[in-house]
Amino acid sequence: MNKRIIYPTDDGGVAIIIPSDCGLTIEQIAAKDVPTGKPYKIVDIADIPSDRTFRNAWEYQE
């Protein structure tokens, strides 16, 4: 699945959900695995940097 789900963490960072091939749609996985009340976005995998050197400095932008 070439999609990712992102949402802001409580400490100002960003969490990225990587879906499995479990039979659920990306929307169903978002509804299930994003913490209740958190805003989220579904993005293309290419939108996530592969260089994780400064991973903990990544931020969620509305």
Added chain:
Amino acid sequence: MTTIIDGTAGVTFPAGGVGNTASAVVGLTDTQTLTNKTLTSPTISLLSSASATALTLQSAGTNGVIIDTSQNLQFNSGYGSVATAYGCRAWVNFNGTGTVAIRASGNVSSITDNGTGDYTVNFTTALSDANYVASANASRLNDRNTFGNIGYQSTYAGNRTTTILRVYSMTTDGFTLTDTDMFDVIVIR
């Protein structure tokens, strides 16, 4: 000769069935041995009577698989005797470096990349409780020894619930979080 019985009321089949032919009707209380039979769309169930014991499959006259009356699956498979098997209820193998990706999984809907060396495993189907056994293993990466750590803090029990398990990859020489390319998690209950 073919006998057609039309209707069910008042029809009583004798124990042992009506004859011992390929198309014989089997008596309700009889024990029959099926040899070279093919079951089409079968439903195999135990009698719901007090005498019901277990479903047993034998090989060479020895019990190989048993489903007992408590619904426990028991099997031998080289163990030496038939014993209850305890299931791996969820598992995942993922790459936590670069473009984080799941290689293969079971009962895992997704993993969450929370930051460097910090991941959450999200279960597709919730476990019955949070008293499961979990194990995590992080591979050595680029000459840096790492280990997998199961997240649990008494002040934040949300790290380990029926629906999620948080895991960490840490260096062995300082316990700092670090990404790893081969991370394995299993959950047994």
